[in-house]
């Protein structure tokens with residue numbers, strides 16, 4: 001009896017210990033309240049300045065957080081320089097951008113609170129602010145991630161992007177001819193343009209992106225609502241005006257009839273619903289395998305691991 005009491009007592013202590021470990025490893029909205037009280041103000045100001053210089057930067061920063069989280073979790077791995085970096089993976093090459101802005105954010109934050117805030121968290125805050133400053137919803141960002149020690153180029157080649165997307169990040173930003181030209185010419189098939197692309201838009205895009213033209217030329221992902229974070233993207237999908245094949249299939253593919261089509265309709269009619277679901281998705285995405293506790297590190301320079 002005595003033995004089993006102490007056994008239970010021990011188990012209870014162990015359980016509390018594990019619980020406290022679990023609690024400590026969770027992200028929280030006030031993680032830096034005392035260690036870096038001005039953090040959110042500093043990042044907001046920096047993002048604001050960057051968007052003033054170039055509107056597109058909001059989109060680029062949002063995408064950075066997405067591409068960070070989908071490879072080895074939200075650990076700042078996308079920011080690491082080097083030829084084996086994720087920057088050189090096919091979905092990112094000549095495409096992902098905003099690194100100089102992240103450098104500026106990091107150096108302002110380092111001046112205020114040296115060695116305290118992770119690059120992974122800066123990406124999460126910058127993404128939130130980018131959405132907000134372009135007219136989108138606001139949410140409380142979960143914080144407390146630490147930075148990873150390795151980049152994962154293979155992971156970036158295999159894991160980006162996910163085959164389904166109900167976040168709707170393509171309501172802002174640009175895409176290059178190289179990523180949608182096949183819809184205009186079907187190079188691998190009989191040369192018939194994608195029938196789920198509006199015909200006026202098709203001829204516009206063919207002018208912009210001639211065969212053998214400059215694949216780096218860009219156009220807006222969300223035509224006619226280019227810089228506003230809103231549900232117009234979904235209205236475009238209803239009208240066959242999605243830019244990427246991966247956008248338009250959310251409404252037009254056979255598979256969509258039983259999966260995403262009703263969601264597209266609902267988001268296009270109800271922006272509150274889109275915003276609410278988008279916020280939930282962003283928080284979920286931000287929770288993908290964060291490094292916490294003593295895992296990883298707080299990088300001094302977002303481009304390199306500490307020596």
Ligand code: HEM
Nearest residue numbers: 059060063066095161162165167169173174175176179246
């Ligand atoms: C199936 C999922 C997705 C696919 C296939 C996809 C694909 C793409 C492609 C091909 C581009 C253009 C790249 C280029 O022109 O070089 C792009 C841009 C972009 N994506 Fe996605 N994406 C997906 C999901 C997402 C998600 C979930 C978000 C946001 C959370 C997002 C945010 C963005 C933004 C903001 C841009 C524009 C970036 C800029 O202008 O710098 N994407 N995406």
Ligand SMILES: *[C@@H]1O[C@H](CO)[C@@H](O)[C@H](O)[C@H]1NC(C)=O
Nearest residue numbers: 029030031032033034037040
């Ligand atoms: C942390 O700071 C935020 C924003 O200033 C505030 O809303 C929140 O109550 C603070 N939390 C704690 C635990 O101090």
Ligand SMILES: *[C@@H]1O[C@H](CO)[C@@H](O)[C@H](O)[C@H]1NC(C)=O
Nearest residue numbers: 072150152154155156158159
């Ligand atoms: C890289 O990502 C892949 C998933 O695509 C994973 O299986 C692998 O363990 C990762 N490698 C490293 C070094 O993190």
Ligand SMILES: *[C@@H]1O[C@H](CO)[C@@H](O)[C@H](O)[C@H]1NC(C)=O
Nearest residue numbers: 182183186188189190193194
């Ligand atoms: C290109 O043509 C092939 C063969 O007809 C077809 O299977 C494919 O879906 C087409 N691709 C586009 C983007 O229209």
Ligand SMILES: *[C@@H]1O[C@H](CO)[C@@H](O)[C@H](O)[C@H]1NC(C)=O
Nearest residue numbers: 094176178213214215216217
């Ligand atoms: C885009 O520009 C880069 C250099 O900035 C070049 O290396 C690449 O080949 C170009 N891509 C396309 C599709 O034209």
Ligand SMILES: *[C@@H]1O[C@H](CO)[C@@H](O)[C@H](O)[C@H]1NC(C)=O
Nearest residue numbers: 201204219220222223224225
């Ligand atoms: C939508 O955008 C396209 C391309 O930028 C432009 O040609 C067209 O006039 C716009 N339509 C409306 C209704 O604003």
Ligand SMILES: *[C@@H]1O[C@H](CO)[C@@H](O)[C@H](O)[C@H]1NC(C)=O
Nearest residue numbers: 269270271272273274276277
């Ligand atoms: C729009 O979505 C919001 C949030 O999900 C919901 O509360 C509201 O009832 C919806 N409005 C309509 C007209 O369906």
